[in-house]
Amino acid sequence: MRSPTRCCSPLPALAALLLGAALPACGNYSTEDIRFYEALPTRADLRVEVPVSADLAAGFAPAAAACSIGSADPWLEARRTSDGINTAVDRLIGLIDAVRRVPPTTRLDDGRIWGPFDDSKHPGVEMQVDITRLTNPDGDLVHVYHFSARRKGVGAVFTPILSGTFVGPSATYGHGTLELDFTAIHDLGMQDADTPRGRMDVTYDRTLDPRTITLVLATQGGFNLVQQFTYDYRGYRDGRGLFRYQFLKPALLGGGLDTLTMSASFAADGAGRGEIGFAAASGATGSFSQCWGADACLTWRYDAQGYSCGGVLPCEGGAESACPAVLPPLPLDPP
Amino acid sequence: MTWRSAGRGAATAFAALALMALAGAPGAAGADGRRYALVAGESDGGPGTQRLHHAERDARRIHAILTRVGGVAPDDATLLLSGGLRAFQRALAELGARAAAAEAAGERTVLLVYFSGHARDGALRFGSAGLPLADLRATLQASPADVRIAFLDSCRSGAIARTKGVRPAPDFQVTGPGEAGPRGLVLIASSAADEDSQESDAIGASYFTHHLASGLLGDADASGDRKVTLAEAYAYAYGRTVGATAGSAAGVQHPVFLYDLGGAGDVVLTDLSPAAGGLVFPAEASGLYVVLDGGGRAVAEVSKPTGVARHLSLPPGRYTVKKRLPGEEGLLVSSHTVGAGTVAVDEAAMDRVALARDPQKGYGGARWSLVAGFGGQRFFDAATRDGLFPPANLLGAELAVRDDLGHGLAWGLDLALGGGQGTLKLDGVDPIPVRFSELSGGGSLWHDWRLGSSVTLSAGGRVAFMWLARAFPAGEQLPNQYFFTMTPGLMGAAAWRLTPRLSAVARARVSWLFYNVDRNRSLGYAEGLLGVEYALSD
Numbered sequence: 022m023r024s025p026t027r028c029c030s031p032l033p034a035l036a037a038l039l040l041g042a043a044l045p046a047c048g049n050y051s052t053e054d055i056r057f058y059e060a061l062p063t064r065a066d067l068r069v070e071v072p073v074s075a076d077l078a079a080g081f082a083p084a085a086a087a088c089s090i091g092s093a094d095p096w097l098e099a100r101r102t103s104d105g106i107n108t109a110v111d112r113l114i115g116l117i118d119a120v121r122r123v124p125p126t127t128r129l130d131d132g133r134i135w136g137p138f139d140d141s142k143h144p145g146v147e148m149q150v151d152i153t154r155l156t157n158p159d160g161d162l163v164h165v166y167h168f169s170a171r172r173k174g175v176g177a178v179f180t181p182i183l184s185g186t187f188v189g190p191s192a193t194y195g196h197g198t199l200e201l202d203f204t205a206i207h208d209l210g211m212q213d214a215d216t217p218r219g220r221m222d223v224t225y226d227r228t229l230d231p232r233t234i235t236l237v238l239a240t241q242g243g244f245n246l247v248q249q250f251t252y253d254y255r256g257y258r259d260g261r262g263l264f265r266y267q268f269l270k271p272a273l274l275g276g277g278l279d280t281l282t283m284s285a286s287f288a289a290d291g292a293g294r295g296e297i298g299f300a301a302a303s304g305a306t307g308s309f310s311q312c313w314g315a316d317a318c319l320t321w322r323y324d325a326q327g328y329s330c331g332g333v334l335p336c337e338g339g340a341e342s343a344c345p346a347v348l349p350p351l352p353l354d355p356p
Numbered sequence: 357m358t359w360r361s362a363g364r365g366a367a368t369a370f371a372a373l374a375l376m377a378l379a380g381a382p383g384a385a386g387a388d389g390r391r392y393a394l395v396a397g398e399s400d401g402g403p404g405t406q407r408l409h410h411a412e413r414d415a416r417r418i419h420a421i422l423t424r425v426g427g428v429a430p431d432d433a434t435l436l437l438s439g440g441l442r443a444f445q446r447a448l449a450e451l452g453a454r455a456a457a458a459e460a461a462g463e464r465t466v467l468l469v470y471f472s473g474h475a476r477d478g479a480l481r482f483g484s485a486g487l488p489l490a491d492l493r494a495t496l497q498a499s500p501a502d503v504r505i506a507f508l509d510s511c512r513s514g515a516i517a518r519t520k521g522v523r524p525a526p527d528f529q530v531t532g533p534g535e536a537g538p539r540g541l542v543l544i545a546s547s548a549a550d551e552d553s554q555e556s557d558a559i560g561a562s563y564f565t566h567h568l569a570s571g572l573l574g575d576a577d578a579s580g581d582r583k584v585t586l587a588e589a590y591a592y593a594y595g596r597t598v599g600a601t602a603g604s605a606a607g608v609q610h611p612v613f614l615y616d617l618g619g620a621g622d623v624v625l626t627d628l629s630p631a632a633g634g635l636v637f638p639a640e641a642s643g644l645y646v647v648l649d650g651g652g653r654a655v656a657e658v659s660k661p662t663g664v665a666r667h668l669s670l671p672p673g674r675y676t677v678k679k680r681l682p683g684e685e686g687l688l689v690s691s692h693t694v695g696a697g698t699v700a701v702d703e704a705a706m707d708r709v710a711l712a713r714d715p716q717k718g719y720g721g722a723r724w725s726l727v728a729g730f731g732g733q734r735f736f737d738a739a740t741r742d743g744l745f746p747p748a749n750l751l752g753a754e755l756a757v758r759d760d761l762g763h764g765l766a767w768g769l770d771l772a773l774g775g776g777q778g779t780l781k782l783d784g785v786d787p788i789p790v791r792f793s794e795l796s797g798g799g800s801l802w803h804d805w806r807l808g809s810s811v812t813l814s815a816g817g818r819v820a821f822m823w824l825a826r827a828f829p830a831g832e833q834l835p836n837q838y839f840f841t842m843t844p845g846l847m848g849a850a851a852w853r854l855t856p857r858l859s860a861v862a863r864a865r866v867s868w869l870f871y872n873v874d875r876n877r878s879l880g881y882a883e884g885l886l887g888v889e890y891a892l893s894d
Contacts, residue, residue, distance in 0.1 A: 046840060049835070049838065049873065050825075193785070194785075
């Protein structure tokens with residue numbers, strides 16, 4: 022007698038189902054993760070928006086001859102400075118974005134931990150990211166995060182290289198701080214060739230109009246010997262804005278620091294007014310004022326000492342009444 | 357089981373043995389002259405009777421046997437299915453006349469009459485009309501045919517044997533060689549004058565006719581000469597009918613006969629040798645085998661001792677042979693295709709199956725079907741819909757298998773692909789557009805309930821696995837997320853048969869999803885699907 026034969030039995034399918042039933046649910050499908058991600062700043066949150074024409078954006082600065090009283094070189098330089106700021110922010114956010122690409126390793130009620138995981142760019146270094154959610158006395162949610170690294174080895178502890186706090190439910194509508202510790206990066210051997218020692222502090226607030234971003238870079242060497250760079254930015258929703266940046270560099274002769282400050286106020290179309298001042302370590306000071314149009318050609322210039330004309334006097338032109346109606350620039354001396 | 361009348365009686369058990377003892381040397385079916393057959397099945401017995409389920413099939417079976425191996429030319433056989441009394445009388449008269457004409461031409465003739473139906477108050481019932489048994493007996497006695505044989509499968513049909521002038525079987529004498537062939541009247545009734553004749557839904561026939569047919573097809577061939585004589589057929593039908601009805605609630609049923617037959621030799625009812633096609637049960641086989649046709653209905657039984665092969669003559673077709681094992685051990689089942697030759701039934705090659713898979717009880721093998729449809733999925737919790745799992749559209753397919761597990765249970769495997777778009781709403785955060793997709797596969801076990809011939813309702817359980825994923829449009833800078841989990845649940849369905857193979861299906865499921873990423877939660881959701889089901893077999 023032959024054994025029972027069947028072309029297809031439900032038993033394998035049922036067995037597979039039972040086996041599957043024993044499998045735990047798994048995945049990264051978490052809305053709470055989204056809340057933590059929302060506390061991390063994005064490029065858009067920290068980007069400074071300085072209006073510029075299409076030609077300028079493409080790198081075509083107007084020739085001085087094309088402008089009746091010259092081109093707004095400080096404004097164009099400020100554009101490049103802003104681009105540099107944005108590039109730095111992009112690199113910073115790139116580090117943060119790495120977290121977004123992988124699910125948390127550990128989920129706590131009010132925290133998430135990623136790692137430790139190997140830093141692919143720096144062999145022998147492993148990274149860990151943690152975000153803790155708190156509630157401050159005002160009842161606001163506060164997220165505190167650290168991007169830490171350590172050299173692999175027994176007893177090695179994680180050192181924060183990037184730390185931040187954020188107050189509010191999302192980076193889009195809150196305010197926060199970021200601290201990038203270049204010295205720690207050096208100590209861990211993670212630096213690039215142009216990485217200075219020092220630190221960079223970023224403060225941003227998107228709760229108001231204007232939204233503000235303040236960046237302070239304090240270095241010890243590197244960055245063209247700039248010891249401190251401060252950048253204040255206030256951007257309005259209608260496209261207007263203010264910014265002021267200041268370099269502190271060692272004086273070429275003697276001790277002390279030379280200070281160069283640029284403060285500008287601009288309209289949505291890029292036209293604006295700026296004040297440029299310097300204070301040498303020797304005690305000498307000076308300043309000049311300019312207004313420009315959307316085409317980055319000066320519409321008014323007042324430079325009693327001719328700093329912007331290579332010392333050639335007179336260095337004035339146009340009419341102040343031709344300046345665009347913009348907010349007064351921030352004072353050259355930060356409070 | 358249906359009674360063909362009321363009442364109960366007794367019959368002599370030795371009658372069968374007597375016929376066997378009286379049997380002479382057989383010729384061939386039809387060798388004794390031209391044969392005429394009137395075969396009638398009457399389901400309606402008139403007021404006070406219950407409509408018979410299998411009388412017409414009984415008649416068709418006997419008609420087929422007589423015209424194939426019974427020596428009756430198709431033109432000489434009349435089959436009446438609920439034709440009524442007048443048609444019966446007219447056909448009987450016409451066949452009698454044709455027999456008379458044949459007689460006049462010098463031919464020997466045999467007239468075979470078979471009736472399956474109700475009998476009451478001494479009369480065969482044709483709806484509200486009745487044919488008294490005495491009248492039938494008189495008509496047959498007056499028929500000019502040399503041999504008149506009547507098989508009456510009706511309650512209390514044995515009353516016809518009480519008719520005055522009919523000699524009891526023990527008086528039958530086999531005449532010696534040289535004498536003319538048999539001549540006279542033989543009456544065989546399915547039950548005694550005070551007994552019910554019974555039919556069985558299980559075998560799809562009346563007991564008597566079923567066993568008579570089995571015997572005529574070869575199982576009654578006790579001599580092994582591939583000819584079934586009147587004596588062999590009666591002896592076989594008697595024994596098998598008594599045995600089959602011994603345990604019935606209606607009481608044991610004893611076929612009876614009366615023989616008023618003179619002349620030489622026995623009457624060969626069926627000659628199996630010219631019909632090559634059939635099944636052969638080898639000498640070493642023993643036990644009771646049931647042969648089913650393609651529709652799962654019994655066409656013959658073979659009750660076989662060891663030591664002699666048994667040939668069962670069957671028309672070409674597909675047959676299933678089953679043999680019940682002792683106790684509740686199950687069945688042996690095999691399928692055979694009969695053509696022009698004989699096919700051996702090899703018990704060693706038969707499949708052993710559970711009793712629930714009895715092909716005689718309608719089991720024709722697992723029935724497979726495909727379901728395809730379109731529907732939707734929605735979680736019950738509003739917050740979940742707004743955030744975690746937005747509503748989704750589903751495109752699903754299922755492979756359903758019925759009659760595979762027994763107990764009326766069916767099972768199926770399903771697969772569905774779905775997706776949708778929604779918005780993730782978090783306090784203090786701009787709504788985040790979400791693109792949601794899922795893939796689920798599951799197994800279901802359910803029971804079907806048929807409502808009428810077109811509608812089937814189903815209910816059961818389902819265990820499925822679900823892979824869910826959501827993506828956030830570019831610019832949100834949020835990672836894609838996925839989740840894999842199991843979802844047990846309940847399912848229900850309604851199917852409306854549009855054609856024999858195509859049905860419209862509405863299906864609903866209620867399931868629970870075990871979610872454990874943010875925290876342990878059990879989320880309920882519902883799915884609905886409208887589609888079509890296509891049966892892969894009849």
